[in-house]
Amino acid sequence: MTPDEFRRLGHQMIDRIADYRANVSQRPVMARTAPGEIKAALPADPPQSPEPFDTILADVDRIVMPGLSHWQHPAFFGYFPSNGELSSVLGDYLSTGLGVLGLSWQSSPALTEIEEVTTGWMRRMTGLSDAWSGVIQDTASTCTLVALICARERATNFGLGRGGMQSEERPLVVYTSAHSHSSVDKAALLAGFGRDNVRYIASDANFALRPEALETAIREDLAAGRKPCAVVGTTGTTATTALDPLAEMTRIARESGLWLHVDAAMAGSAMVLPECRWMWQGIEGADSLVLNPHKWLGTAFDCSLYYVRDPQHLIRVMSTSPSYLRTAADDKVKNLRDWGLPLGRRFRALKLWFLIREQGVSGLQTRLRRDLENAQWLLARIRETPGWRVLAPVPLQTLCVRHEPEGLAGEALDTHTQAWCDRINRSGAAYLTPAILNGRWIVRVSIGALLTERPHVAALWELMQKEARRAQ
Amino acid sequence: MTPDEFRRLGHQMIDRIADYRANVSQRPVMARTAPGEIKAALPADPPQSPEPFDTILADVDRIVMPGLSHWQHPAFFGYFPSNGELSSVLGDYLSTGLGVLGLSWQSSPALTEIEEVTTGWMRRMTGLSDAWSGVIQDTASTCTLVALICARERATNFGLGRGGMQSEERPLVVYTSAHSHSSVDKAALLAGFGRDNVRYIASDANFALRPEALETAIREDLAAGRKPCAVVGTTGTTATTALDPLAEMTRIARESGLWLHVDAAMAGSAMVLPECRWMWQGIEGADSLVLNPHKWLGTAFDCSLYYVRDPQHLIRVMSTSPSYLRTAADDKVKNLRDWGLPLGRRFRALKLWFLIREQGVSGLQTRLRRDLENAQWLLARIRETPGWRVLAPVPLQTLCVRHEPEGLAGEALDTHTQAWCDRINRSGAAYLTPAILNGRWIVRVSIGALLTERPHVAALWELMQKEARRAQ
Numbered sequence: 055m056t057p058d059e060f061r062r063l064g065h066q067m068i069d070r071i072a073d074y075r076a077n078v079s080q081r082p083v084m085a086r087t088a089p090g091e092i093k094a095a096l097p098a099d100p101p102q103s104p105e106p107f108d109t110i111l112a113d114v115d116r117i118v119m120p121g122l123s124h125w126q127h128p129a130f131f132g133y134f135p136s137n138g139e140l141s142s143v144l145g146d147y148l149s150t151g152l153g154v155l156g157l158s159w160q161s162s163p164a165l166t167e168i169e170e171v172t173t174g175w176m177r178r179m180t181g182l183s184d185a186w187s188g189v190i191q192d193t194a195s196t197c198t199l200v201a202l203i204c205a206r207e208r209a210t211n212f213g214l215g216r217g218g219m220q221s222e223e224r225p226l227v228v229y230t231s232a233h234s235h236s237s238v239d240k241a242a243l244l245a246g247f248g249r250d251n252v253r254y255i256a257s258d259a260n261f262a263l264r265p266e267a268l269e270t271a272i273r274e275d276l277a278a279g280r281k282p283c284a285v286v287g288t289t290g291t292t293a294t295t296a297l298d299p300l301a302e303m304t305r306i307a308r309e310s311g312l313w314l315h316v317d318a319a320m321a322g323s324a325m326v327l328p329e330c331r332w333m334w335q336g337i338e339g340a341d342s343l344v345l346n347p348h349k350w351l352g353t354a355f356d357c358s359l360y361y362v363r364d365p366q367h368l369i370r371v372m373s374t375s376p377s378y379l380r381t382a383a384d385d386k387v388k389n390l391r392d393w394g395l396p397l398g399r400r401f402r403a404l405k406l407w408f409l410i411r412e413q414g415v416s417g418l419q420t421r422l423r424r425d426l427e428n429a430q431w432l433l434a435r436i437r438e439t440p441g442w443r444v445l446a447p448v449p450l451q452t453l454c455v456r457h458e459p460e461g462l463a464g465e466a467l468d469t470h471t472q473a474w475c476d477r478i479n480r481s482g483a484a485y486l487t488p489a490i491l492n493g494r495w496i497v498r499v500s501i502g503a504l505l506t507e508r509p510h511v512a513a514l515w516e517l518m519q520k521e522a523r524r525a526q
Numbered sequence: 527m528t529p530d531e532f533r534r535l536g537h538q539m540i541d542r543i544a545d546y547r548a549n550v551s552q553r554p555v556m557a558r559t560a561p562g563e564i565k566a567a568l569p570a571d572p573p574q575s576p577e578p579f580d581t582i583l584a585d586v587d588r589i590v591m592p593g594l595s596h597w598q599h600p601a602f603f604g605y606f607p608s609n610g611e612l613s614s615v616l617g618d619y620l621s622t623g624l625g626v627l628g629l630s631w632q633s634s635p636a637l638t639e640i641e642e643v644t645t646g647w648m649r650r651m652t653g654l655s656d657a658w659s660g661v662i663q664d665t666a667s668t669c670t671l672v673a674l675i676c677a678r679e680r681a682t683n684f685g686l687g688r689g690g691m692q693s694e695e696r697p698l699v700v701y702t703s704a705h706s707h708s709s710v711d712k713a714a715l716l717a718g719f720g721r722d723n724v725r726y727i728a729s730d731a732n733f734a735l736r737p738e739a740l741e742t743a744i745r746e747d748l749a750a751g752r753k754p755c756a757v758v759g760t761t762g763t764t765a766t767t768a769l770d771p772l773a774e775m776t777r778i779a780r781e782s783g784l785w786l787h788v789d790a791a792m793a794g795s796a797m798v799l800p801e802c803r804w805m806w807q808g809i810e811g812a813d814s815l816v817l818n819p820h821k822w823l824g825t826a827f828d829c830s831l832y833y834v835r836d837p838q839h840l841i842r843v844m845s846t847s848p849s850y851l852r853t854a855a856d857d858k859v860k861n862l863r864d865w866g867l868p869l870g871r872r873f874r875a876l877k878l879w880f881l882i883r884e885q886g887v888s889g890l891q892t893r894l895r896r897d898l899e900n901a902q903w904l905l906a907r908i909r910e911t912p913g914w915r916v917l918a919p920v921p922l923q924t925l926c927v928r929h930e931p932e933g934l935a936g937e938a939l940d941t942h943t944q945a946w947c948d949r950i951n952r953s954g955a956a957y958l959t960p961a962i963l964n965g966r967w968i969v970r971v972s973i974g975a976l977l978t979e980r981p982h983v984a985a986l987w988e989l990m991q992k993e994a995r996r997a998q
Contacts, residue, residue, distance in 0.1 A: 055612035055884060057548040064540030067616050068533060071623030076529040085635050089858040092639035100647035104886035121636030126625045138625030140527035144539050150618045150826050151543030153598045153610030163557050164593030167564035175572035192664055193868035203716055218720020219691040236846035237869055244675055246718035248690020292850060354622050355872055374708035377962035378764060386561040396665040397709055400827055412527060414576035490849035
C-alpha cells in the first residue's frame with residue numbers, strides 16, 4: 055500500500071472509528087454470535103491474489119462488527135473498564151505508523167526516554183515516591199510473573215546462575231489472598247513454585263487478607279523446613295475491589311525477608327485521586343507493584359506499569375547481552391529489554407503520554423470522581439430497595455450485588471442470580487459479569503466506561519430490577 | 527476527546543504518517559540523540575491541566591522525531607526487517623479504535639475466531655500441516671519461555687500441580703546451539719532450569735548445531751543422573767541465519783523424549799516461499815515453533831505466532847478458570863487466555879488479516895523473492911571484490927561481512943570493522959549491526975525493509991567500500 059493509498063483509506067478508517075465511537079450506544083453490548091459462526095464465514099485458505107481494500111472492509115462490517123462485545127459502550131459494566139480515550143488512540147496510531155522498535159536504547163532513543171518520562175509522571179500522579187522505577191509491560195499477568203521470578207532469585211541469591219530452582223533444598227513458598235487474581239496463581243505455577251508451595255491466606259469479612267493468618271502460615275512453613283519467599287497483596291481485588299492491609303503486610307514481609315508484590319492493576323488508577331491513597335497505605339514498603347493505565351485510566355490497551363524499588367536486581371535477573379545488541383551508549387542509558395520478558399518493544403509510551411497531556415491530571419481526576427460518585431449513587435439505590443443486597447464494601451467503582459427474593463436460597467438463589475444477569479446480557483442493553491463470592495453467585499457491576507454517565511447507571515438499575523422480577 | 531475532534535485530528539495523524547512514510551528516506555537512519563537529551567527536554571511532572579493537541583504534536587516534531595532510528599527507512603539494514611506494511615497498520619488502527627478485549631471468547635468472539643482463521647492461513651502459507659494449532663503472542667521471547675515451561679511440565683508430568691520444579695530429584699536439562707538467540711538462554715533461566723543445566727551444543731562450519739554433539743551431551747547427562755528435557759533448534763539464527771538440522775534433531779528428540787522447540791522467528795516468513803521450505807525440513811516432528819510475521823513479512827509489531835502440536839497440553843499448563851471469567855460458551859470455543867501468559871489480549875489478528883488479504887500470498891512472495899535476490903546480488907559483489915569476505919552461508923537475506931585489508935588481524939581487525947560500521951551508522955545514510963562471530967567482530971547486512979530496492983543495496987555497497995577505505 056502506497057502512502058497515498060494509505061492517506062485515502064486512512065481517512066476512511068478514522069471516519070469509521072469516529073462513527074463507531076459516536077454511535078456505539080446503539081449496538082447491543084454483548085455479541086450475539088454463536089460459537090464457530092465467524093470462522094465458518096471465512097475461507098480456510100488465504101487469498102492467493104491481493105483483494106481490494108473495499109472487500110476487506112465489507113467483511114469487517116459483515117463479519118467482525120456483529121462479532122464484538124463493545125467495551126467502549128456506555129452500558130458496559132462487565133469485568134473492568136478498559137478505556138481507550140481517543141487521544142490515547144491517536145498516540146497508539148502514531149506508534150504503529152512510525153513502526154520503530156525498542157531493542158536497545160540506540161534502536162530508538164525516544165521510545166525509551168519517553169517511557170522513562172511517562173512512568174515518572176504516573177509515579178508522581180499516584181503519590182508514589184521517587185524511589186520507584188517504572189517500565190511498561192503488556193499486562194499485569196506478565197508483571198506478576200516477573201515479580202515472582204525476581205522474588206525467587208532474591209531468595210536463592212541468583213540460583214538461575216547455578217542449578218536453578220531445581221537445586222534448591224528448602225522449597226520456596228508464595229503467599230497470597232484467596233481473593234487475589236487468577237494471574238497470581240498462574241505466575242507462581244509458571245515460575246516453578248508448584249501448587250504445594252502456594253498458600254491462599256484467609257481473608258476477613260471485607261475480603262481482605264488477614265495478617266495474623268499470614269503470620270501463622272509463615273511460622274508453619276518455617277517449622278516444616280520450607281523457605282517463605284514472596285507475598286502478593288492486592289489493592290482492589292477483581293471480584294470485590296477489596297483492599298489488602300499493605301502496611302501490616304509490609305511489616306511481616308520485612309520481618310520474614312519476603313518479597314512483597316502489590317497488584318494494583320485496577321485500583322492503581324484511583325491513586326491519581328489523593329483522597330483514595332489511604333487504600334494502599336504501606337505501598338512504599340513493597341518491592342514491586344503493577345498498575346494498569348489500560349483499565350480505568352483510559353490508555354488504549356495494552357499498557358501495564360511495573361514499578362520496582364531495586365531496578366538493578368530486575369536487570370540482573372532479566373538481562374542478556376549478546377554482541378548484536380550491544381551499543382556504545384549502553385553504560386549511559388536504560389535498555390528496557392532488560393526490564394521484562396520481550397526483547398522487541400513497541401513505542402507504548404506514546405499512548406500514555408498523549409492521554410496525560412490531552413486530559414491533564416485534573417481532567418483524569420474529574421472523570422474518576424464521576425465514576426466513584428456513580429457507584430455510591432447506585433449503592434444508595436440498592437441499599438434502600440427491599441430484596442436487594444450489596445455483598446462487599448464499595449471503596450471504588452465496583453458493586454457486588456444480589457437480588458434475594460424471599461424464600462430463595464442456595465442453588466435456587468444461584469439459578470435466579472444467573473438468570474437475571476443472563477437476561478440483561480442477552481438483551482444487549484447492558485453487560486454485567488457474574489462471579490462467585492463466599493460460594494454463591496453474585497453479579498458485579500463495574501462502573502467506569504468513558505461514556506458512562508449517571509443516566510446510564512440509572513437505566514441499568516431500572517433494567518436490573520425489571521429482569522430480576524421477570525426471572526423470578 | 528470527542529469523536530468529532532478525533533475525526534479532525536485523526537485525519538491530521540493519517541497525513542502525518544503518510545508524509546513520514548513517503549519521505550522517510552530523507553532522514554538519517556540512526557538517531558543522533560545523546561543519552562538523556564530527550565528526558566531533559568520534558569518536565570519531570572505531568573501537566574495539571576489539559577494541553578492543546580497542537581502542543582503535543584509540536585513536541586512530537588521537536589523531541590520525538592529526531593530521537594528515532596527509522597526502521598521503515600529503505601537503508602535500514604540493522605538487526606532484522608521490522609516491516610509495518612501500511613495495510614497492516616490500518617488493521618492495527620481498527621483494533622485500537624474499537625478497543626475491544628479478549629479475556630474469554632465471549633468478551634469479543636471475532637477477536638478469537640479471526641485469530642484462529644489467520645493463524646490457520648499462516649500455517650498453510652508456510653507449508654505446515656493442519657496438525658498444528660496457532661495463537662498470537664507478543665514476541666518470540668515469550669513464545670520460547672512458554673515452550674520451555676511446557677517442556678518442563680511434560681517432563682515432570684505436571685509438577686506445577688505438586689511441588690513444582692523445586693521438588694524434582696533429577697535436574698532437567700535444556701539443549702540449544704551456541705548460536706541460538708539470547709532469548710533461549712533467558713527463557714531457560716527464567717523457567718527455573720538454571721545455567722548449570724543449559725547446554726550450548728557445538729556447531730559446524732556453517733554455524734548449525736552438530737547432531738552428534740547433541741547426542742553426546744544427552745548421553746553424558748543421562749550418565750550423570752540428569753534428565754534431558756528440551757532442545758531448541760533454530761531456523762535462521764540471528765547472527766548468520768544458520769539452519770539447524772531439524773530432521774536429525776527430531777529423531778534425537780524422539781529417541782530421548784525431549785521437547786523440540788523451533789525458533790523460526792525470522793526465517794519463518796521465508797517459508798511462504800515453497801523453494802525455501804527445505805530449510806526447516808523435519809519441522810513436523812517438533813512440539814512447538816515460533817515465527818514472527820512482525821519481522822520480514824510486514825505485520826505491524828507485535829505479532830508473534832506460536833504453534834503447538836498438542837494444544838491440550840498447552841492449555842493444561844496455562845489455564846486458569848476463576849468464576850468471573852467463566853461463560854456458557856466455554857466448552858464450545860477457544861479461550862486464548864489459556865494459550866499464553868497474559869489474560870487480556872488485543873485484537874492483534876486484524877493487522878495480520880489485513881496484510882494477507884491486501885497483499886495476497888503472491889504479493890508477499892514477490893517481495894520476499896526480491897529481497898533474497900538482492901542478498902544474492904550483494905553476495906556476488908562482495909565475493910568478487912578483493913579484501914572483502916563473507917563469513918557465513920547466505921541462505922536468506924542476511925550477510926555477515928568483513929573488510930580484511932592486508933596485514934590486519936586480531937584486535938586491529940576488530941577495531942577496523944567497528945570503525946567502518948560506526949562511520950556508516952553515524953553518516954545517517956544506512957544502518958548496520960555489528961556482531962561477534964567466531965570471536966571476532968563482523969558486520970551484519972540484513973536486507974528486507976519494505977522500501978529497500980536494488981539501488982539502495984547498491985548504494986550501501988558503495989558506502990561500505992568508501993567507509994572501509996577511509997577507516998583504514
